[in-house]
Amino acid sequence: MKLRNGVQVLGILIMVLGISTVGFCTDSNRIGIIDFQKILELSNEGKAAQNEINTQGKQMETELKDKGKEIDDLEKKLERESLVMSREMREEKQRDLRIKVGDYKAMQQKYMEDFKTLEARVISRIQKEVVGIIQDYGKKENFMMIVEKRTGGVVYAQPAIDITDAIIQLYNASAPVKTDSGSGSKSTETKKKP
Incomplete structure (x- = not known):
């Protein structure tokens, strides 16, 4: 058991030393995070x-x-009129009501799926655009690695390595400016390459 722990510790030390020497051997040892x-x-x-x-x-x-x-x-209408309706008429109205409730639930489910699909599609599009900008920025600014704050498992990072604001500025400069004017939205494109 002690031997196994010793081998694990030795492996971790070798990995740490290997990573640190790789960092010193390269021109780039900067790490950035984005949110x-x-x-x-x-x-x-x-x-x-x-x-x-x-x-x-x-x-x-x-x-x-x-x-x-x-x-x-x-x-409410069925409740009010049920006493004066014939049994067949009441059963028909109740069946119609059950059909409408089923249609409502199906509509609700479809809208939830449509909403999630729209949200995923829009976020995916933005992610693709931003990833390209981040990659260009990372190469230009000589970063060794850029990690996404939440999915990268970052628990703590100094604010100095957070490049999110710079990426937002580059993204805003490269994307068309959209303005919303009342009933419809118009898009004035000012595409610039970073």
Whole structure:
């Protein structure tokens, strides 16, 4: 047991020494971190994406509320009129109501899936665009490695190695500026290459 622990410790020491000598042998030993969530929240494209997602979500929510209100109204009407209806008529109305409730649940499920798909598609698009910018920045600024703060498992990092703000500036400069004017949105493109 002690021998196994000793071998593990020796292996870790060799790995640490190997990594540290590799770092000294290369021209680049800088490490940077980025916060993709911050890029989504603060970049122009991220804000436009959030706006698009929120607009779609509100539209879906409105349609679901309208459908839910229609079902509530039918339930109340059925309750009021059930005493004066024939048994066949009441059963038919109850069947129609069950069908509408089933349609509502299916619509709700479809909207949830559509919303998640939209969100994933928009985030994926932004990630692809940002990754290219990060790679170019990393090469230009001579970084050995750039890690995403949340998915990279970073528990602590000095603020000096956080390059998120620089990436946001580059992304904003390379992406079209979108403005929202009332009912429709217009896009004025000012594409620049970093």
